[in-house]
Amino acid sequence: MSQFPTKEKALGMYLKMYEIRKYEERLYYLFLEGEMPGTLHQSHGEEACAVGMLYDLRKDDWMASTHRPAGHDLAKGVSLRSMMCEMFGKAEGCCGGKGGAMHTGDISVGALTANAIVGGNLPIAAGVGLAFKMQKKDNVVVCFFGDGASNEGSYHETMNAVGMWKLPVIYVCENNLYSANTSISLTCCQENVAADRAAVYGIPSEVVDGNDVVAVNEAAARAIARARAGEGATILELKTYRHGGHARNDACGYRPKDEEAYWMNERDPVRNFRKEILSRGVVTEEELAAMEAGVEQEIEDAVDYAKAAPLPAPEDALLNVYKED
Amino acid sequence: MAVMNVSQALKNAIELEMRRDPRVYCIGEDEDIPNGMGGVFLVTKGLGDEFGANVRVAHQQGFEMKGQNIADDRVINTPISEILLGGVCVGSAMAGMRPVADLQYGDFLFCMMDQLVNQAAKMRYMSNGQLSVPMVMRAPVGAVRRGAQHAQSLESYFTHVPGLKVICPSTAYDAKGMMIQAIRDNNPVLVFEHKLLYGDKREAGNVSAEGDIPEEAYTVPFGKAAIRREGRDVTIVANLLMWYKAMEAAEELEKEGISCEIIDPRSLYPFDYDTVIASIKKTGKLMIVHEDTYTNGWGAQLAAYIAENAIMYLDAPVVRVATPDCPIPFSPVLEEYLIPSVKRITEEARKLAKL
Numbered sequence: 001m002s003q004f005p006t007k008e009k010a011l012g013m014y015l016k017m018y019e020i021r022k023y024e025e026r027l028y029y030l031f032l033e034g035e036m037p038g039t040l041h042q043s044h045g046e047e048a049c050a051v052g053m054l055y056d057l058r059k060d061d062w063m064a065s066t067h068r069p070a071g072h073d074l075a076k077g078v079s080l081r082s083m084m085c086e087m088f089g090k091a092e093g094c095c096g097g098k099g100g101a102m103h104t105g106d107i108s109v110g111a112l113t114a115n116a117i118v119g120g121n122l123p124i125a126a127g128v129g130l131a132f133k134m135q136k137k138d139n140v141v142v143c144f145f146g147d148g149a150s151n152e153g154s155y156h157e158t159m160n161a162v163g164m165w166k167l168p169v170i171y172v173c174e175n176n177l178y179s180a181n182t183s184i185s186l187t188c189c190q191e192n193v194a195a196d197r198a199a200v201y202g203i204p205s206e207v208v209d210g211n212d213v214v215a216v217n218e219a220a221a222r223a224i225a226r227a228r229a230g231e232g233a234t235i236l237e238l239k240t241y242r243h244g245g246h247a248r249n250d251a252c253g254y255r256p257k258d259e260e261a262y263w264m265n266e267r268d269p270v271r272n273f274r275k276e277i278l279s280r281g282v283v284t285e286e287e288l289a290a291m292e293a294g295v296e297q298e299i300e301d302a303v304d305y306a307k308a309a310p311l312p313a314p315e316d317a318l319l320n321v322y323k324e325d
Numbered sequence: 326m327a328v329m330n331v332s333q334a335l336k337n338a339i340e341l342e343m344r345r346d347p348r349v350y351c352i353g354e355d356e357d358i359p360n361g362m363g364g365v366f367l368v369t370k371g372l373g374d375e376f377g378a379n380v381r382v383a384h385q386q387g388f389e390m391k392g393q394n395i396a397d398d399r400v401i402n403t404p405i406s407e408i409l410l411g412g413v414c415v416g417s418a419m420a421g422m423r424p425v426a427d428l429q430y431g432d433f434l435f436c437m438m439d440q441l442v443n444q445a446a447k448m449r450y451m452s453n454g455q456l457s458v459p460m461v462m463r464a465p466v467g468a469v470r471r472g473a474q475h476a477q478s479l480e481s482y483f484t485h486v487p488g489l490k491v492i493c494p495s496t497a498y499d500a501k502g503m504m505i506q507a508i509r510d511n512n513p514v515l516v517f518e519h520k521l522l523y524g525d526k527r528e529a530g531n532v533s534a535e536g537d538i539p540e541e542a543y544t545v546p547f548g549k550a551a552i553r554r555e556g557r558d559v560t561i562v563a564n565l566l567m568w569y570k571a572m573e574a575a576e577e578l579e580k581e582g583i584s585c586e587i588i589d590p591r592s593l594y595p596f597d598y599d600t601v602i603a604s605i606k607k608t609g610k611l612m613i614v615h616e617d618t619y620t621n622g623w624g625a626q627l628a629a630y631i632a633e634n635a636i637m638y639l640d641a642p643v644v645r646v647a648t649p650d651c652p653i654p655f656s657p658v659l660e661e662y663l664i665p666s667v668k669r670i671t672e673e674a675r676k677l678a679k680l
Contacts (some may be wrong), residue, residue, distance in 0.1 A: 062420070096453035103451045112419070113452040123412020124444060131420035133396045134350065153441075157406035161413075164404075165395050205500050294615055320454040321487050323511040 004017050005214060007282045011291075013055050013213050014273050017047040018122030020071040022269050023080070024244070026299050027070075027087060031248055035307075036087055043071035045211075048269035049174045050075040052216025053142055053236075062110045062128050064121040064143040067102040069114035072144055077109035080298060084306040091312040098320070108154045110119060119145065119152030122171070126158050129167035129233070132262065140227040141203050142220075150178025150193040156201075159235070163197075163202035166232030170223040171203075173237045180246045195237040202283045203235050210238025211269035241267065326543035330524025330535040334497040335368045335463075338504035339425055341542045342375055343399060346423065349508055350399040351376075352413065353427030353463075357400045359383070365429045366465055366523045373400040407433055411440025411462075414512075418460040419448060423508060430475045431464035432515060434483075445513040448486030460514070461507045467519040467566060467616060468653045468664050469528060476653035476660075478565070478616040480517045481623045484594040492547055492592040493517040495565045497536035499591055502545030509544065519565040520616035529657075532569050548595035552604070558576040558602040558678050562627060564590055564616035567665060571614055583678045593623050601627065602635045610677050614665055619647040641680035653679050 004010065024044035030036045043050065050071035054063060057076070065072040073083060078094055086093030086104050093099070094106045095113065101117035112128075115121035125143035132139045149155055150173060162169060173194035177184055190196035198205035204226070208219045216238060223234035241263035245252050252260070278285055329337060343349045355362040359382045363370020373380060379392035392398040397553035403410050407428070414424040414548050428434060434441065441462065448456045467474040483491045492513055494503040500518070509515040522534040554575055563571045568589045575585035586604050591598060604621055605611050611631060613624035628643045646665045654660055 038603055095455075098453045099451050105452065105455075107452065107455045113448060113456060115444070118437055120412075120439055120444055123409045124416035124419070125442065126409065127416020127418070127424075128411035128420040129416075130395070131417040131422045132420060134399075134417075135420075136396065154408045154412065155408040157404070158412065161404055161406060161409050285589060320450050320452075322490075323454075323457045323459075325511060 004280065005217070009055070010277050010282050013051050013217065014277055015291060015295060016051045016075055017213060017270050017273065018292055019080070019299070020044070020047045020050060020074050020298055022299050023074060023083075024070060026303060027088070028244065030303070037089055038100050038246045041068040041246065042244040043068050044240075044241045045264065045269070046174055046176060047071055048213035048216050048273070049172065049210045049238045049240055052213045053170070053172055053220045055217055056221060057110070057142060058139070059109055062112055062141045063112040064112045064125040064128070064141060065105065066121065066144055066146060067114065067116040067118070069104050073104045073106070073111050073114070076111040078104065078106040078111050080302045081305055082106065084302040085309050088306045088309070089311065090306055090309040091316075092309050096316070097312045111269070119149040119154035121145065122149065122152070122154045122158040123244070125169050125171070126162050126167055128170040129162070130165065132168055133274065140170060140224055140230045142170045142172060144172045146176060146179065147173060147175040147177065147184040147193045150197065151179070151187055155282070159198065159201040159203060162233045166230070168227035168230070169233045170220070170227055171233060171235045173235065175237055176240050176241055176242045177247050178246065178255070181250070183254075192237050194235050198235040203233050205235040205237065207237045207239065210240035211267050211272070213269060213273055326537045326592065327540050328537050329501070329533055330499045330533070331497050331500045331518065332362065332366060332368050332523040332525070334538060335504050336370070336372070336516070338501040339369065339508070340372060340375065342505055342508045343372070345542070348421060349423045349425060351402065351427065352401040352403060352410065354403055354405050354410070354429050356402050356427055358402065363381075364427045366518070366520065368463070368523070369400065369427055376400050378610045380403060381474065393672060407436035408440060412444065413459040414462065415448065415458055416442055418458045419456050423459050424577065425461045425508060426463065428462065429646050431466040431479055432474050432477050433463070434479065441483070441489070441513070442486050446486045448480045449512070451604075457511050458513045459511045461516060462513070463516045463518060465519045465520050467521055468660050469520045469530065470655065470657055470660060472655040473652040478648070479595050480564070481617050481621060483515050484623055484626065488513065489493035489594065490514045490547060490592070491517070491594040493564050494591060495519065495522055495589055496534050498538045499545050499551070501538055501541050503547070503591065505542055506544040506546060510517055510547075516563070518589055528550050532566060534569070535656040545591070547592040548597050549591065550584065550597035550600040551589045551591055553589050554585065554587040556584035556608065558584045558608055559610040559612055559674050560586045560588065560608045561612045561614060561670070561674060562588045562590060564593070564600055565616065567614040567616055570665065571665045571670055573667045574674055577667070577671050578674055578678070581675070583675060585674060596627070598630055598634070601631065601639065605631070605635060605638045609638060610680070611639060612644045612646065612674055612677055614646045614670055616648055616664060618650050619645065620650050622647050641677060644673055644677050
């Protein structure tokens with residue numbers, strides 16, 4: 001059963017979730033205003049997955065994300081400013097403008113360049129885990145993927161080997177019920193797409209309420225402890241929901257309205273955790289509102305900074321294709 | 326010095342690097358199986374004895390398992406899972422290891438295309454230089470009477486992927502020096518090895534590529550072609566098995582007073598255009614021979630480059646001798662019809678010389 005975290009940790013997790021929520025909302029408006037190039041795959045609604053999983057990870061542990069990486073990156077510690085600069089294609093972006101919305105990351109805080117090929121990061125995370133194991137480090141890797149990725153060949157090839165090799169990887173399925181626009185119930189027989197299939201590969205799994213940051217964080221702690229102790233991988237399936245569309249300009253006409261209402265109102269991870277910390281007296285509403293305003297101000301500052309930041313020199317497009325010795 | 330065939334030279338390169346650098350490890354399907362394979366062409370056979378491998382050793386009665394905690398193994402036998410193999414190389418390379426992977430047949434590279442093309446080749450770029458992927462992927466190529474799915478010469482596909490390096494060593498000396506260079510390179514390197522050059526005499530059509538080579542480590546840089554034969558009249562650029570065939574053709578033509586210069590590019594990306602241009606300045610004639618199929622084989626790129634940059638040195642059109650745009654059949658008579666032969670190279674070079 002849930003053991004409520006310390007006040008400091010509860011507040012820290014809440015504010016990180018709030019930051020992700022506000023970051024995604026702000027980006028959405030920047031897109032609508034036509035100020036930002038490219039496309040967006042947003043993670044609002046899934047904040048508890050990112051924060052619960054990554055809050056206790058060490059900086060030198062690694063994280064492998066997907067085409068929907070903003071929440072993961074912010075929770076792993078990639079700076080708001082470098083994320084925002086990347087979104088505007090600026091030189092100070094975390095990838096110098098070469099990555100964009102689907103490839104953010106900063107390896108100095110353990111965030112691998114996010115991977116926009118569905119399932120592409122699964123065997124890569126296994127390779128990172130193998131490296132940590134061969135190097136006799138106690139580091140772990142957290143690898144996020146969506147429900148859709150569990151139908152990729154890479155998932156099955158990877159889980160088969162990871163189960164056998166006992167690699168220090170925590171595979172985290174954010175099951176938001178839709179693979180882009182297609183309901184997961186249309187594409188595989190299992191209700192728990194990742195967890196139900198974990199057993200055949202000899203990997204322990206848990207199905208967790210992905211909108212409950214405390215539950216996610218506790219499951220993460222168990223999985224991280226197993227991995228650090230050399231006991232191998234865990235598959236966590238976090239049940240969650242995308243508040244936005246698959247990508248921009250997706251009005252989600254394929255989702256039932258009552259389903260959306262349920263997840264976005266009753267099950268909103270940010271709003272619910274806010275209520276909880278207030279009811280537990282972690283902080284007063286006034287104190288929390290001030291902190292939230294501070295987070296929003298940081299986001300605004302990042303937007304202002306990114307808008308004013310210099311663009312890369314066009315010819316820098318040719319840099320970093322190869323590593324010169 | 327020691328006499329080694331290509332297979333032995335490759336193994337020697339890998340074992341020397343594994344001794345020198347603890348980050349280097351081998352991984353693949355049937356990588357080193359006691360009383361079984363060590364790679365299909367036995368390059369990695371026995372490496373597990375020195376460096377540890379995850380293996381099952383059969384005895385008179387029963388068996389024993391070894392190396393199941395692969396933390397201590399530097400030779401890893403994988404499931405037949407090419408996506409896994411490619412991805413594990415990419416991930417472990419980014420995290421500080423130097424994988425040397427083995428694919429049973431180059432044709433299976435297509436099963437891991439995402440990991441090679443979207444992942445290995447692009448990680449450094451997308452991360453703007455934060456990450457690097459120092460991995461080696463070895464792939465046997467060439468038609469050897471096994472039918473269409475174990476036969477392709479697929480080097481050219483990968484020359485079209487910025488971020489990858491593509492080499493095709495064809496002598497024992499180059500095999501060792503270029504393999505060591507590949508392992509020390511900080512980028513993903515695809516190594517294409519020809520099945521008929523390894524030195525397995527049981528393989529029909531095997532050509533000796535052995536040499537008396539240094540026992541210590543040395544490197545052969547990428548992007549430097551080798552002039553295998555000097556000549557005056559026709560420049561022939563040919564890789565892997567094809568330059569050996571071109572040598573036979575050249576000997577034949579020499580008797581007729583036609584002198585061929587034969588260039589083995591050795592690495593296809595980067596490519597040493599300068600050596601080719603220096604040669605055609607002398608000969609005025611360029612012929613390209615590859616076992617890869619005709620359309621958009623690497624010869625097409627070379628011909629286009631010469632057309633753009635050095636056409637004024639040519640006295641005749643470029644001639645390409647390649648496998649026709651056709652899958653490779655099994656029956657030896659059909660296979661031999663398609664693969665560029667000494668006879669065909671001789672005839673085409675003779676015609677070109679007379680233009």
